[in-house]
Amino acid sequence: MQADVDRQLRRWYVAQLVVLIGALLVRLLANGLGSSLLGVMLLLWFFSAMLPVYEQGVADKSWSYFRRFNHYLQTILQFSVFPLLLGNLIWMLSHWTRLDQQGLIAVGFTYLLILFVPVGYVVTRPVGSLVGRIMLLISVVFSGVVGAHEVFLITPGLTAIPASFTMVGNSGVLGAFGFVTAFGVLMMAWGFQLPTWRLNRSTNGWVLTLIGLLALGFVIWNAFGSGDSLATLFTRYTIEMKSPSWKMFLSGLEPGIAEEWLYRFGILSLLLWRFRHAKHQIGWAVGLSSLLFGLWHSTNILAGQAVNATLEQMVFAMALGSFLAASYLYTGSFAVPIMIHTLTDCLSMMASGTQTMSQPDLLEWQSMGILVVVFDDALLIDGVKTTSC
Numbered sequence: 001m002q003a004d005v006d007r008q009l010r011r012w013y014v015a016q017l018v019v020l021i022g023a024l025l026v027r028l029l030a031n032g033l034g035s036s037l038l039g040v041m042l043l044l045w046f047f048s049a050m051l052p053v054y055e056q057g058v059a060d061k062s063w064s065y066f067r068r069f070n071h072y073l074q075t076i077l078q079f080s081v082f083p084l085l086l087g088n089l090i091w092m093l094s095h096w097t098r099l100d101q102q103g104l105i106a107v108g109f110t111y112l113l114i115l116f117v118p119v120g121y122v123v124t125r126p127v128g129s130l131v132g133r134i135m136l137l138i139s140v141v142f143s144g145v146v147g148a149h150e151v152f153l154i155t156p157g158l159t160a161i162p163a164s165f166t167m168v169g170n171s172g173v174l175g176a177f178g179f180v181t182a183f184g185v186l187m188m189a190w191g192f193q194l195p196t197w198r199l200n201r202s203t204n205g206w207v208l209t210l211i212g213l214l215a216l217g218f219v220i221w222n223a224f225g226s227g228d229s230l231a232t233l234f235t236r237y238t239i240e241m242k243s244p245s246w247k248m249f250l251s252g253l254e255p256g257i258a259e260e261w262l263y264r265f266g267i268l269s270l271l272l273w274r275f276r277h278a279k280h281q282i283g284w285a286v287g288l289s290s291l292l293f294g295l296w297h298s299t300n301i302l303a304g305q306a307v308n309a310t311l312e313q314m315v316f317a318m319a320l321g322s323f324l325a326a327s328y329l330y331t332g333s334f335a336v337p338i339m340i341h342t343l344t345d346c347l348s349m350m351a352s353g354t355q356t357m358s359q360p361d362l363l364e365w366q367s368m369g370i371l372v373v374v375f376d377d378a379l380l381i382d383g384v385k386t387t388s389c
């Protein structure tokens with residue numbers, strides 16, 4: 001990035017670090033805990049978090065292993081804890097000043113949309129390993145930013161929280177927009193271009209129509225299909241919305257935005273760059289990104305989803321990920337996978353009335369096999385070009 005932008009982001013990072021960690025240290029001192037082990041650990045964290053700001057003038061081999069470890073450590077700590085530190089600052093301002101807590105919460109909610117921009121730029125950008133980048137993105141950066149508003153709201157002492165804030169915060173939709181901003185800056189810092197929204201001029205109209213019809217048919221079938229045998233699997237539908245609520249809509253909108261931004265823009269771009277000299281560049285990149293997308297859904301077991309249902313969801317996500325990636329690379333428009341993914345999740349959640357999958361029966365596994373074949377054939381589309389890196 002330009003030198004002036006780099007300088008401003010580093011200043012923002014330092015100011016944010018001083019305010020958030022400083023506020024917590026002041027609160028510890030006020031409670032007589034400043035000299036405790038917690039206070040010492042907080043100071044050590046502060047100084048280690050400041051190191052990445054001044055690394056430009058350090059020789060590459062000076063403390064290289066420690067500095068690389070520190071990049072990972074600071075990414076994990078700051079993306080995980082900063083929403084709580086912001087909540088602590090809001091609590092302090094509402095109790096030690098005459099400022100209204102509800103208004104402060106609204107300001108904090110808004111600031112969370114950009115909180116992680118300087119963090120990602122300063123502490124995550126130096127990570128050069130492809131595996132390291134992907135691991136941090138999936139396990140820390142994504143969950144930290146998308147779940148930031150929900151974590152912020154659990155800060156002890158915040159009581160003047162509007163019900164609408166709780167609903168929006170728990171849905172993760174604001175975190176999705178925050179992730180788009182922070183991760184977009186990080187990808188540009190890594191040397192990648194942001195995705196385009198316009199169709200490739202070379203896109204074949206007939207192929208585009210085929211993609212559109214396949215996507216539309218799948219979205220409708222996934223939400224409203226009610227066939228109870230192979231003979232009626234794709235011919236019987238029940239158009240019914242069991243839970244057409246804002247909660248379900250926002251819960252479906254979040255993955256349509258954030259997951260596509262992570263997997264079809266971020267990870268797919270990183271893999272396309274890694275395999276840029278490979279004979280089957282697109283096959284490797286699409287295949288691995290879709291595999292990671294499927295494996296990532298295994299975490300739904302932690303939310304109480306049945307193992308068999310989670311396995312089915314993982315296979316489904318791998319197949320759908322291949323179709324979404326191929327559709328994006330062929331059309332050149334990032335709007336295509338976002339629309340397909342958003343409609344899929346929103347309609348299925350509102351139609352079923354739940355955000356989790358039920359135990360699959362034999363017919364569902366058979367239908368899944370058909371979808372895998374259909375979606376994986378999307379990789380055979382001729383003339384696919386990549387414009388994302």
